Amino acid sequence: MMVYIIKSVDTIHYETEVDALYNYISRLEEEYGFNQKNIRKEVPIQVGPKRQLADIIVYKDGLPYILIEVKQKIPENPELIKQNLELISSLLGNQYSVITDGIYDLCYIVQNSSQQNKLKSIPDIPSTYSSSSTKKQKRHIILKSPELFFWNICDVLRSKTKSRYLTEKEISDDLLKLIGAKIFDENNSEKPQFVADNSENYLKIVTRIENILEQLNKKQKSQIFEPKFKLPHDILVEIIFKIQKYSLTKSKITDSKLGFPYFIFTKNSGEFLTPPNIASFLTNLFPITSEMKVLDLACGTGKLLFDAGKKGATIVGLDINESMTNLAKINCYLHEIENATILCTNSLDSLDTLSKKSNDVIQPNSFDLIMTHPPFGLTPQIEYQKFSMLTTSGSKYVEALFIERSWELLKEGGKLVIILPEGIISNKITLAVREFITKNFKILGIVGLPDYAFYPYSSIKTSILILEKLGPKIYQNSYNVFIANAENLGYDKHGSSTNANDFSQIIEEFHVFLKTNKGHTFDTSLNEELRLDGNYFKNISNLGTQKQICLLKEITDISIGVKNHKLRKGDKYRIVKGQQIKDFEIDLSTADLTGFELISMDKFLLKNKDIVLTRSGTVGNVGLCKNVENVIYSDNVIRIRINSNKIIPEYLTSFLHSELGQKQLRQCTTGSTIRGISLSNLEKIQIPILSMSEQNKIAQKLEDILYQKSKLKDASIKFEESKSRLSKIIEEITMEQN
Incomplete structure (x- = not known):
């Protein structure tokens, strides 16, 4: 299995050039239809007095046809690589050249010259050189590494638009429009409309894609996407050429079947969404029926709401980012969810404002379940002073306001599942937040997450709080809570999938807890600081049998x-x-x-x-x-x-x-x-x-241990000295014999 690695938030690529090379060879066979026997790797070529290795050469009728240079990461300015390919092409006589990182390709046609050949950029190399009957249906090719593919497209867009004064949001929005149009076309057009051909001019191609977006908006009965693009037409067409041959609905896309990977947002807008494995865990904690109302106060692309919507529940998603809510709307459409209200709005607006914007769908004390992953570390604004968490406790954390807003909207007995930084649930300075939680909610469960849960976008240690809204004057000083720690999430800190996943077992254990109420004791009289982190409960020592x-x-x-x-x-x-x-x-x-x-x-x-x-x-x-x-x-x-x-x-x-x-x-x-x-x-x-x-007696045992430790240290020193002496003896004997 080939591995890709994230080096930082700004770069994602194959771990080695060898991985990239073998992936591209696989693509030459599967995507372009070339026969393996006509593909050779690491071909020696004599260039003047020097001997070079061509990474890959595809042959046609025994002659070089395509020359490929493989890099772990395509440089922002590949001019030097191009010049070398032009030199080699003059010697080989190949017709096409490619620079690739295994996923994203820069393609060129070789223009013959009496001195040295030149490379002219083209959208793609020919799919095959054999008869059309052997060609694969481009529309059905599965994109095996969507993370790498779209991340590299983001890189290309950023590089090509540096001098065009486009914002990161405009770049991200246009890429998402292309992906949305492609998926809509796959699901709704008998004859593909999301296509580009070298013989067409750019305006005609872009106009056709804009028409697809208008059809999408019309069918959804809302403005999911603004049909007009901000990117220059030449760049848009280049990306259309890259995307058109893949079936995005059949490809394994990270976030959902829609194909909007959450890394696009992290790359170009600074946003990051709840990873799919964590989202799946949250949605499976409680059974959901068609009679329920379910809310996400920071819904992103709506991942936490889809399962509830498919089960017939009325779902409501709020997010302040319009790109996110547009994606959530189209996600609902593609999942055939009709009972959904998705709004681009501030979840912390007044309840009257939210009620009006939602046509009275959002009302106090009306939701059965709220699942949310609020933004971390933001400071509440002056206009939020209506929240008691600000006016009475002076809380400086926006997460606290999401908790209070959830309490306002939940029914008595309604459930809140929320992801919070551990600082909120454990630090002394956030005690007021925990006082609000313990007075207004019963704590059902706490699930700790490792610090890589949102890496590389955040390394903050987080926990999932599972709460139940209490009724008036209902307050318990002592009761049992469910405590678990998810050490394995089904992926590692680089985002690569692993077989180890604790979530299924934790869900089973939580369901057992709901039936038996056997768990860890939460007692406010013993827990004066109201610590809600699993670390606190897991490490309570039982010293009750000691006399003093x-x-x-x-x-x-x-x-x-x-x-x-x-x-x-x-x-x-x-x-x-x-x-x-x-x-x-x-x-x-x-x-x-x-x-x-x-x-x-x-x-x-x-x-x-x-x-x-x-x-x-x-x-x-x-x-x-x-x-x-x-x-x-x-x-x-x-x-x-x-x-x-x-x-x-x-x-x-x-x-x-x-x-x-x-x-x-x-x-x-x-x-x-x-x-x-x-x-x-x-x-x-x-x-x-x-x-x-x-x-x-214990002190004597400690003294014995330290004595043994001292002897081991002395023995280690003597061992190193003996090794040094042995080395000198060998050196002296060798010198004497010489």
Whole structure:
């Protein structure tokens, strides 16, 4: 299987030129009808004094017919490659040349010259050189790698329109019009209209495509697409030539059968949609019937609504992006969904405004299910002050307003399934949002997603909250919730498909939970900060059988180290950072030397028997201080200093390093992008107070472990020294013999 790789948001291509080469050979056979025996790869050619390898040559009647140069990625300016192909074509006598990355092709016809041949750009090479009876129906060719194909088209459009003053949105809109027209033509025309021929002028071709868009709008009874294009006709026709031979309805398109891959938006408009596997998971959490009303407040292309619409439910989709809502409308048409209301509007407009725009379809307390993936990190505008989340709590997060709007529109007992950054459901500064959730909803479930769920467009850690709207004066302090963590999503961080997918099992387990109510306990009296991240519930330690338990803050002083901007050049102090803390110890040999601007250093000086803990990055590493003269600690380190005779440092260090301690440390960890230990949560870690004899036994075990670690380190050093000596002996003996 060939693999493609995303290097960044700006480039997607085959991982190697070899992959691209073999894919193009496959296309020569399947799309153009060339016989494999007439296709040769890596053909040696003598060009003056140099010998070159032609990547691919297609032969006709034993003579070179098409010369192909394969690149992992086509450069923005391929002029140098063209010049080399012109030189080789003058020697070979081939009629056509191609520059390709395996998916997108730059095609040329060779114009003969008395000196050196020239290449003239053409839309495509001939499909076959054999009789028409062997030609494949162009209309039925399946596009095997739509992601690569459309991404490269986006690249070409951006490159060719740099000097034409077109916006990214205009480029994206016109590409989507072409795709929409092609699919409509495939589904509605007996004789293909989405065609281009070298003998036609550009205006005639473009006019025919615009007529297809008008037919589409007429059949849909709404303005799905503005029929007029913004792109220059020559560029439009080039893309039409590239698209026309493929059947987009039969191709495996990422987002839906419509063929509007969500990466087009990420490429040209900065938008990104819910990945298909996650969308499918959301739509299968609850059974949907024809009597239900289902809403998505940020519907995009409508993926979350299609299943509900096909089951007869009344569906409503809102999105502020007109391109998105146009796609959602045509998606509904192609899925034969008639009971749909799709509006280009702001979901946070007043309820009266939404009601008028929807012809009273949108009303308070009227929806059975809302599924939504709101935009992350936006700041609410002044006109949203009508929301209580702004007026009473001062929330600065637009996600909070989507939660409140969902509460306004849901029926009592209605369900909300929403994707949120973990910062919203775990950080101390977003407590007001969680207070609103817990007072107005019953939490049914929390499903954690990995940080690559929306990569490469976002690496924010997210969770799916599954909520049920409470009735008036209904409030529960303690109940069970469903907790799961989806580690495998059916794709990796590059977007490539994998066989590992946890969603099916999670859905089964959630349905069992709905019947049995057996889950993790959510208790507001124990969870003062109302943490709703699965990490919190998964790492609750059961220490209830211990005779005596103290909170960490009751037996220690806890502080965070010095901030970087306080440090100055110098060599008076060594500074301990997170990377120096590992396996119960601090490695001072790798600690940096530094100076300090403050007069008083006592606050940041470490003492023997202090315990240090990594606070951010790789959280939870524990070390016990020894021989720490003139050593300070950075702000990604927490210092714990015992102030009680109930406990000894060696025991506390061992406990924090144990699984019981680590579970509680993980429970203290918050944050969406950079995970870190919350100091207020750390203070509440429960420490079992053992008898002093038991603590001393554990301390002795720790001392034994450190002794064994020291012996292993010495043995490792001696091993490296022995290897070095052996190398020198061999070198000396060899030199003597010479």
